[in-house]
Amino acid sequence: EAGVVQSxxxxxxxxxxxxxFWCNPISGHNTLYWYRQNLGQGPELxxxxxxEEAVDDxxxxxxRFSAERLKGVDSTLKIQPxxxxxxxxxxxxSSLVGDEQYFGPGTRLTVT
Amino acid sequence: AQRVTQPEKLLSVFKGAPVELKCNYSYSGSPELFWYVQYSRQRLQLLLRHISRESIKGFTADLNKGETSFHLKKPFAQEEDSAMYYCALERADKLIFGTGTRLQVFP
Structure with a gap:
């Protein structure tokens, strides 16, 4: 099992x-989360x-931010500009409803 | 407002010493609390949750509603415990994390 994949x-x-940013959750997990973690802070939802429904945004x-989860599987988070x-x-x-959340490795974004 | 406070950014101990990572929370209700750990170059993962009341890798955490605390303890630290530890509160399927404590265990 590869776990949650991010690229x-x-x-x-x-x-x-x-x-x-792209995310592929664990197969069968119907709940998907995007967090942002600033330097020296914990993740924030x-x-x-x-x-495929955004229940908490x-x-x-x-x-400037948008997200989508087509077909209830993969998800994309976009920032523009x-x-x-x-x-x-x-x-x-990602998780099953009400169950443990499994995290991906993350994408480190640097804006210059 | 719900909040999780981890007062120590860094905790350094020698191998075999006891460890206590502090976590305080503010929440009006019955909280569900967790400890997550991130080892070097690995992803964030669940260490333990208060409702399971189990010991994972020798770590335990007791929910103290009177002091609104959920401190993580281990009687004898090991070098492989060196990692970043985050306390988290769950509300409406949403995790609220503290700022984390880096534990360094020296040989």
Missing amino acids: PRYKIIEKKQPVA LIRYEN SQLPKD AELGDSAVYLCA
């Missing part, structure tokens, strides 16, 4: 450029999906 692992972009900065303050590690996690 890319690292991304460096200039400010105002767009960027996208951006959005949670139950199948209250912490997603909707002016990126700002310097978006530099962080973006974590994807």
